[in-house]
Structures are given as structure tokens and as C-alpha cells.
Amino acid sequence: MAIANTRAVLVVRETDYELLLARHATRGQARFFLESRGQRLAEVEARHHDFHAVLARARASIPAEWRQAVVKRGDLDRFLFEPDDVVVAVGQDGLVANVAKYLDTQPVIGINPAPDLYDGVLARLRVERLEALLPASAAGAVPVERRTLPAPLSSRSASCRDERSGDKKMDRERKCDAAEGLIDDAREQVRDG
Numbered sequence: 001m002a003i004a005n006t007r008a009v010l011v012v013r014e015t016d017y018e019l020l021l022a023r024h025a026t027r028g029q030a031r032f033f034l035e036s037r038g039q040r041l042a043e044v045e046a047r048h049h050d051f052h053a054v055l056a057r058a059r060a061s062i063p064a065e066w067r068q069a070v071v072k073r074g075d076l077d078r079f080l081f082e083p084d085d086v087v088v089a090v091g092q093d094g095l096v097a098n099v100a101k102y103l104d105t106q107p108v109i110g111i112n113p114a115p116d117l118y119d120g121v122l123a124r125l126r127v128e129r130l131e132a133l134l135p136a137s138a139a140g141a142v143p144v145e146r147r148t149l150p151a152p153l154s155s156r157s158a159s160c161r162d163e164r165s166g167d168k169k170m171d172r173e174r175k176c177d178a179a180e181g182l183i184d185d186a187r188e189q190v191r192d193g
Contacts, residue, residue: 006138007067007082010058011089011099014072017048047114054113054127055090061131076102086137088130089123096122107137107144 014022020030031041055070062068071079073091076099081087087108089096096110110123111130125133136142 005082005084006063007069007085008062008134009079009081009085009087010055010068010070011076011087011091011095012055012070012072013074013091013095015044015048015051017044020044047117051090051113054111057127058088058090058111058130061127061134063135066134073098081106084138086134088134090127091123092118093120093122107142109133109137 017030020033021027024030024033027041030044034041034044059068059070069079073095079102081103083104083106085106087099087103087106088111089099089108090111090113092112093110096108100108109125109130110120111125111127112118112120112123113127115126133142
């Protein structure tokens with residue numbers, strides 16, 4: 001990976017606060033919504049500010065000679081990743097898995113913005129480690145944990161799931177389970193050899 005051409009791509013999702021504002025349009029309406037459910041807006045706002053503090057620290061950790069981009073989860077399918085990108089997912093584990101679907105060989109560093117809230121199986125690193133990890137990752141000097149994403153469900157398997165949601169006979173459900181089992185067995189055979 002050519003260090004001079006390296007770009008750090010930070011991938012984020014909207015915070016709960018941002019989602020509340022998008023849904024309810026104003027802070028007052030968001031507060032009313034939460035309070036009617038026994039929750040407090042101040043807690044959601046504090047998590048929002050904490051997340052953006054972690055994001056600012058992550059951006060400050062990127063070497064000055066690198067290019068950088070911030071991409072929201074909803075824009076991943078339209079974003080063009082480059083071969084020399086180092087991807088930094090700042091968020092929960094699902095964000096790491098989601099961004100990996102769009103990558104080829106680019107490394108992904110998972111930053112857990114709230115270790116007190118999220119377990120961090122895939123995004124287990126704290127932002128404090130990012131400054132050292134970025135150049136080492138671009139140079140290929142960091143051990144890589146390879147993960148395999150499951151193959152997409154076949155259309156037959158997906159239709160079985162849809163049929164289960166209605167009041168269908170048990171016999172049909174057993175047939176769907178058997179079909180899913182055959183698909184899983186075929187995937188294992190392909191993987192094993």
C-alpha cells in the first residue's frame with residue numbers, strides 16, 4: 001500500500017439524537033417523545049456529544065499527509081472505495097460488518113465510541129490507539145484478523161422466511177427448514193473444498 005496515496009475513510013452512522021431530530025423535526029418534539037416514554041433527552045444528547053468527541057479525535061489521529069473522508073452508513077452503497085484506503089468504522093459492531101460488505105482487501109479498524117455501552121466484538125479498539133494503528137495498517141505491519149461474512153440468503157430461503165410470518169401450515173414450515181438446511185450444507189461443502 002502506497003503511504004502517500006493513502007486515504008482514511010471514517011464510516012459512521014447517525015446518532016440516536018440525530019435520528020430523533022430527523023423523525024421529530026425539533027429538539028422540543030424529541031424531548032416530548034422521550035419523556036412520554038420515561039426517558040430523558042439529556043442522556044441522548046450526552047451520548048451524541050461523546051460520539052462526536054470520539055469522531056473528532058479519530059480525525060485528528062489521521063496523519064497530515066493522508067486524505068480523509070467521512071461516510072455515513074446510508075451512503076456506503078454509493079461510495080467508491082480505493083485500493084489504498086484504510087477504513088475506520090466508528091460505531092457498533094454492526095457498522096464494521098456492514099462496511100465490510102463493500103470492501104475488497106482494504107483493512108478495517110473498528111473503533112468503539114462507547115465501551116461502557118457496546119461490547120465491541122468487532123469494534124473493540126479505543127480511539128486512543130488509532131494514531132499508531134493507521135500508519136502501521138497502511139504499511140501492512142499490523143496483524144490482520146480475517147473474518148468471513150455469510151453468503152447472502154438465496155431467494156428460496158428468503159421466501160421461506162416470508163411465509164413463516166403468516167399463518168401457514170406447519171408442514172410448509174418444515175419444508176422451508178429442510179430447504180434452508182440443504183442450502184447451509186451446500187455452502188459448507190463449497191467452503192471446505
